[in-house]
Amino acid sequence: MLSDVCQGSKSIMLQTIRNNSQSILAKVIVGLIAITFALFGVESLVSLTSGSNAPATVNGEEISERQLLQGVELQRRQLLSQMGENADPTLLDDNVISQMVLDSLIEQSVLTQAAQAQNLVYSDRMIDQALVTTPAFQVDGKFDRAQFEAMLRNAGFTPLTYRDLMRTEKMIEQMRTAYLLSAFSVDNELERVVSLDRQKRDLSYFTLSVEDAKASIQISDDEAKSYFADRRADFKTDETVIIEYLLLDKAKMLDDIEVSDAEIQTKYDALVANFEGQEERKSAHILIEISDDRDAAAAEEKAKAIAERIKAGESFAELAKAESDDPGSAESGGDLGFNGKGLFVPEFEEALFALEKGQVSEPVRTDYGYHIIRLDDVKTTETPSLAEAQADLKYDVLREKVEGVYVDRLNQLSDISYSAGDLIEPAEALGMEIQTSAPFSRLGGSDEITSNAKVVAAAYGDEVLKEGVNSTPVELDSSRTVVLRLKQHDLPREQIFEEVADQVKAQLLNERVAQTLDTQAEEILAALRDGAELSAQTGERKLNTLAGVDRGQRDLPQEVRQEAFKLPQPAEGAASYAVVSLADGGRAVVAVTGVTQGAADDLKDNERQAMRSVLGSRSGQKVYQDLVAELNAKAQIERL
Numbered sequence: 001m002l003s004d005v006c007q008g009s010k011s012i013m014l015q016t017i018r019n020n021s022q023s024i025l026a027k028v029i030v031g032l033i034a035i036t037f038a039l040f041g042v043e044s045l046v047s048l049t050s051g052s053n054a055p056a057t058v059n060g061e062e063i064s065e066r067q068l069l070q071g072v073e074l075q076r077r078q079l080l081s082q083m084g085e086n087a088d089p090t091l092l093d094d095n096v097i098s099q100m101v102l103d104s105l106i107e108q109s110v111l112t113q114a115a116q117a118q119n120l121v122y123s124d125r126m127i128d129q130a131l132v133t134t135p136a137f138q139v140d141g142k143f144d145r146a147q148f149e150a151m152l153r154n155a156g157f158t159p160l161t162y163r164d165l166m167r168t169e170k171m172i173e174q175m176r177t178a179y180l181l182s183a184f185s186v187d188n189e190l191e192r193v194v195s196l197d198r199q200k201r202d203l204s205y206f207t208l209s210v211e212d213a214k215a216s217i218q219i220s221d222d223e224a225k226s227y228f229a230d231r232r233a234d235f236k237t238d239e240t241v242i243i244e245y246l247l248l249d250k251a252k253m254l255d256d257i258e259v260s261d262a263e264i265q266t267k268y269d270a271l272v273a274n275f276e277g278q279e280e281r282k283s284a285h286i287l288i289e290i291s292d293d294r295d296a297a298a299a300e301e302k303a304k305a306i307a308e309r310i311k312a313g314e315s316f317a318e319l320a321k322a323e324s325d326d327p328g329s330a331e332s333g334g335d336l337g338f339n340g341k342g343l344f345v346p347e348f349e350e351a352l353f354a355l356e357k358g359q360v361s362e363p364v365r366t367d368y369g370y371h372i373i374r375l376d377d378v379k380t381t382e383t384p385s386l387a388e389a390q391a392d393l394k395y396d397v398l399r400e401k402v403e404g405v406y407v408d409r410l411n412q413l414s415d416i417s418y419s420a421g422d423l424i425e426p427a428e429a430l431g432m433e434i435q436t437s438a439p440f441s442r443l444g445g446s447d448e449i450t451s452n453a454k455v456v457a458a459a460y461g462d463e464v465l466k467e468g469v470n471s472t473p474v475e476l477d478s479s480r481t482v483v484l485r486l487k488q489h490d491l492p493r494e495q496i497f498e499e500v501a502d503q504v505k506a507q508l509l510n511e512r513v514a515q516t517l518d519t520q521a522e523e524i525l526a527a528l529r530d531g532a533e534l535s536a537q538t539g540e541r542k543l544n545t546l547a548g549v550d551r552g553q554r555d556l557p558q559e560v561r562q563e564a565f566k567l568p569q570p571a572e573g574a575a576s577y578a579v580v581s582l583a584d585g586g587r588a589v590v591a592v593t594g595v596t597q598g599a600a601d602d603l604k605d606n607e608r609q610a611m612r613s614v615l616g617s618r619s620g621q622k623v624y625q626d627l628v629a630e631l632n633a634k635a636q637i638e639r640l
Contacts, residue, residue: 055102056639058109063102071101074156102639108168110635111628115171122170127163130170132327143328176624183620185612191600193615197551198598203564204545205556206538208520208587213513219505227508228497235500240439241459242488244423245449246432248413250406250479257405259397267393268386279341282377283352284316284334289325289369296365303363303370310360316374325369338379348373410473410481417470417483426470426483436487452476458484465489513585521579521587528577534591548596560588569595 054062075097080089132143139147152162228235288303290296306323310316317333324330341349348371351364355375363370409430416426427434440450442460449455458464458471464486473481497504524537535543546556551565559580567576567590576592603611 054640056106056637058106059113059636061109061113063105063109067105068098068102070156071105072098075101077156106635106637107628107632108172110631111172111175112168114627114631115175118175120171120174122167122174124163126170127166128327130166131163132331142332145328148328179624179627180617180620183616183618183623185615185619187600189615190608190612194600194603194611195597198602199565200548200550200596200598201564201592202547202594202596203549203560203590203592204534204543205560205564205588205590206541206543207582208517208541208589210513210517210585213516213520214509217509217512217516219509219512221501224501224505224508225497228500228504232494235495235504236492237490237495238441239492240441240490241465241486242439243437243450243455243459243464243484244434244487245437245455245482245484246413246417246423246427246430246434247449248406248410248430248432248473248481248483250402253402253405253409254398257398257401259394259401263397264390264393265386267397268389271389271393272383279378279380280338281340281352281375282338282379283336284320284374284376285326285329285336285348286316286320286324286334286372287326287369288323288363288371299370300363300365303372307360307363307372310372316360334374338377406479413481413483414473418472420470423470423483423485439488439490449476449482455482455484459486510585517585517587521589524589525577525579528575528589528591534575534589537589547594557582557588559583560590563588563590564592567592 053065055065055068056063072094076089076092076094079092079097131137131148134143136151137143137148149159152159157165286303286306288294288299288306290299294302302323306319309319320330320334324334326334329336341353343349344352345366347364347366351361351371352373352375355361355373357375357378359375361371361373363372413426413430413432416429417423420426423434426432435449437450438445438447440446440456440459442456444451444453444456450459452474454474454476458474461471463469464471464484468486471484473483475481527537528534544556546553549556549561549564551561553561559582563578563580567578570576570592574593578590580588580590582588600608
C-alpha cells in the first residue's frame with residue numbers, strides 16, 4: 001500500500017497542499033472528530049501504549065496516562081476550533097476536560113472488551129476499503145495519500161493511530177448495529193403508533209391580541225413610580241470599565257520598512273540555489289503485499305509473474321487494477337503522480353530514480369512487499385527569472401523584516417509597560433498612540449478590541465482591575481497585541497426613576513397586558529365549559545375553523561396545533577377546550593370538536609416496512625443503552 005511505501009512527509013508537495021487547504025482540512029477533520037464523538041464520545045481514542053501510572057483500570061486492563069493525555073489534547077483542539085479564531089485556551093478547564101475524557105475512555109474500554117468477548121473483528125482490508133472510500137481523503141474522486149496524511153497531521157494522528165481508532169470504533173459499532181438490526185416491532189405496536197401519528201383533529205380557535213389589550217390600558221406616572229419603588233433593586237446599571245490601551249499592529253509597520261535591491265538579489269540567489277537539481281518523476285506501481293496470508297516467497301513469485309505479463313504486452317494499468325494490493329492507487333492503474341525525492345522508502349526511491357522514461361522495473365523488495373514500478377514522465381522545476389519573482393521576493397523579505405521588528409517592539413512594549421506606572425512612558429518610547437475605549441461590561445463591548453474575550457478577561461482581571469497596573473501583553477491574533485490599563489471602573493448602582501421611566505412603564509404595561517389577557521381567557525374558558533357556544537365568545541374576533549388537521553400542518557400557529565393534540569378526545573357532539581399562550585404574547589382559545597384515528601390499513605407496503613424498521617431501531621437503541629449501562633455497572637473499575 002502507498003502508506004507502506006511512504007516515509008515522513010513530502011517537503012514540497014505536502015506543504016503546498018497544507019498551505020492551500022488548511023482551513024478546509026481543519027473544518028473537515030473537526031467534522032470527522034465531531035461524528036466520532038457523537039457516536040462514541042472522546043472514548044474513541046485507542047490504546048497506544050500502556051502507562052505504568054495508569055489513571056484507571058477496567059476489569060484489570062489499564063487505561064494509560066498517554067491515552068488520557070491524548071484524549072485531553074484532542075478534546076481541547078475540538079473545543080478551541082468551535083470557539084473560533086479568538087479562542088483563548090486559558091478559558092478551558094483541563095481538570096474538567098480530563099475527568100470527562102477519562103469517563104469516556106472507561107466506557108470505551110468496557111465496550112471494547114465486550115466486543116472482543118463476542119469475537120468481533122474488523123480486518124485490515126476492511127479498514128483499507130473504508131479509508132479509500134472516505135470523501136475527505138479524496139482528490140478528484142480518488143483516494144490521495146498526501147491529502148490523507150496532511151489531514152491526519154492536522155488532527156494530531158498518525159496513519160497507524162488512526163487505523164487503530166477506526167478498528168476500535170468499528171468493533172463497537174458492529175455490536176451496536178447488531179442490537180439495532182435485530183430488534184423488531186409487532187403489529188399491535190405498529191397499529192398503535194400509526195393511530196396516534198396519523199391522527200387528525202377538527203378544531204376551532206380565535207386569538208386575544210396583545211395590541212387590543214394594550215389599547216385598553218393606561219399607565220400613569222404615579223403607578224409607574226409605585227411599581228419602581230417596589231422593585232428598585234431590579235433597576236441597576238451594569239458594571240463597566242473604560243480602558244486605555246496601546247495597540248501594536250504588524251500591518252502598520254510595513255510602510256516604515258525598506259527593502260533594498262541587494263536584499264531581493266540575495267533572496268533570489270537563495271531561490272535559485274534551492275531550485276537546483278529539483279526533479280519530480282511521475283510513476284505508477286503494482287504492490288504485491290507480504291501478509292499473514294502470503295509470505296515473502298509467494299509475494300516475490302507473484303510479482304515476477306506479473307512482471308513477465310507486462311513484458312509480454314499486457315496493460316500495466318489493468319494489471320494494477322486487478323492485482324495491486326495498494327487500494328490508494330490500484331483503481332487509477334497504479335498511478336502515484338509526480339513525486340520528488342524524500343517521499344518514498346530508500347529501496348523504492350532508488351529503483352524509481354534509476355529508470356528511464358517508459359521503463360518498468362523488476363520487482364523491488366521493501367519491508368511491505370514487492371513493487372513493480374513504471375516511470376511515466378520526468379520534469380524539472382524551472383527557476384523563475386528575477387523579474388518574474390521580484391514582487392514575491394520583496395514581499396518575503398518585507399514579511400521577514402517586519403516580523404523581526406514586531407517581535408523587537410513587542411519585547412520593548414512588554415518590558416517598559418511592566419515597570420511603568422502608566423501607558424505614557426511606553427507610548428513615548430515606542431511612538432505609539434494611547435487609545436481610549438468606550439465603557440463596556442463583563443459581556444464585552446461593541447468594537448473589535450473590547451469585544452475580544454481576551455481583552456475583556458484582562459480588563460476585569462485582578463492585575464488591571466484590582467492592582468491597577470498595566471496588563472501583560474494581550475495577543476489578539478498573530479499580528480496584533482495590546483497592553484491595556486484601567487481608566488475608569490463603575491460598579492453597578494441603583495438608578496433613579498427618571499433614568500428608567502420608559503423602561504418601567506413598558507415593563508408594567510407588559511405585565512398588565514398579560515394579566516388582562518389571562519383574565520379574559522379564563523372567563524371565556526369558564527363560560528365554554530359551562531355550555532356556552534364558542535361563536536358567542538369571539539365578539540369581533542375572527543373564528544378559525546379547520547377540519548382534519550394533522551400533526552405536521554403549518555397553516556395555523558404551532559402553539560395552537562400542539563395544544564390541540566394534547567386535549568382529550570371529546571364526547572360525541574361536545575368539545576374539549578384550552579387556552580394557550582402565543583409567541584407574540586397573545587392568547588388563543590382552542591376547541592377540539594372531533595378526532596379521527598389513523599389506520600395502519602391505509603399504509604402502503606413500503607411505508608409499513610419503513611415504520612416497522614424505525615420502531616425496531618428505537619427498540620434496539622433502548623436495549624443497547626440498557627446493555628451499556630449494565631456493562632458499566634458490572635465492570636470492575638479502579639481510578640487513581
